[in-house]
Amino acid sequence: MSEKRIVATTNAPAAIGPYSQAVWAGNLLFTSGQLPADPAKGQIVAGDVAAQTKQALKNVQAVLEAAGLDMSHVVKATVFIKNMNEFQTVNEVYASFFAAPCPARSCVEVARLPKDVLVEIEVVAKR
Secondary structure, X not given: OOOOEEEOOOOOOOOOOOOOXXXXXXXXXXXXXXXXXXXXXXXXXXXXXXXXXXXXXXXXXXXXXXXXOOHHHEEEEEEEEOOHHHHHHHHHHHHOOOOOOOOEEEEEEOOOOHHHOOEEXXXXXXX
């Protein structure tokens, strides 16, 4: 088994618990869920689910870039949203970050997210 390698960047929010921003396992990169926090300010971005989705995806991009990858390397995404009625809005923002062929994806409504955000996004990418 290959050794896991940690990816960390100051261009995405720091972990708020005992976890890494991302971990390499062989040629797969697993990111932790990215919240819609501005890494420079350390604060959740103001605004609606569209603004929060955009920031969460910018944070995903920053973690991928720290690993030498980009959004085209993503093979699976998981989107956690507070309200499934906002699925279409989340989907529109999400679509602006991915070109065809898009990765596989799950979208799950959850009761609550860390820091009471509206969306959290994690991905698996392949080198």
